[in-house]
Amino acid sequence: MEVLAESLALSAVLFTIGVVGVLTRRNAIIIFMCVELMLNAVNLVFIAFSRYYGAAGQVFVVFVMTVAAAEAAVGLAIIISIFRHRQTVNLQNINLLKG
């Protein structure tokens, strides 16, 4: 058993599930959570490689977590402000920019 190969496979599966969620779900909050799942899958790749190439990968994971926290804060504020205007977070009803 080689841990690196298994980790990469697990990460690929989780990332794919995240992509499928982004493409198929309609609820804006769930799409946001799918993006978080994709970030987690990428973190797993960093951790798996950091076992072989030194702790720099773990530093990148710290950065990814920071950016994810900032993204969640701003994104959820945007969702709240959309909800105040339209009383929905269903993305099919939010099509103001459509010509």
Place this chain on the structure above:
Amino acid sequence: MMEQHYPLFYTFHFYFFGVVAIASALAFVTRKSPVAAALWLVNTMFSLSAIYVLLDAQFIGVMQVLVYAGAIMVVFLFVIMLLNLGHPSEIADARGKWPVMVASLIGLVLLAELMAVSVGDMTGKFQVPAGNAAAELKKYGAVGSVARPLFNEYLLAFELTSVLLLVAIAGAVVLGRRRDGSAG
């Protein structure tokens, strides 16, 4: 890379948490209720944290539980409940006899393992082949091996993330404010 031997204890847990992570992620994308989806995602993140520990990244494993499962997902749950999107009747997925029994069994097995590992002397019994970063890990410890590159090579990036967080806080406050200027 050369063929390495991993103990069964290690292999079993790697696959176990991997399967739990994938199953929870699948449950997460298929749930209708946002609250149930968020809780399944928390379960995925806990499993990933266990895998991080198995991959010699103990500090990141703790950060995963504290920051992702503890802080980010709580913000998500706050917003879901603030917008009143959750349906209380759909929160519990594990209803009925069998799911509860399976969940209890998994919990009891994990508890028994935890007791065995913490009470018994397991030193040296589950020796895992060391990765190339093991020397660094041994020399500086789990936190030190992350902190050294973070505060040396990546110091500028680290400082920039603090600015990013400040901007994000300001942006969230401005966006979340009501138009008429009143609080909330």
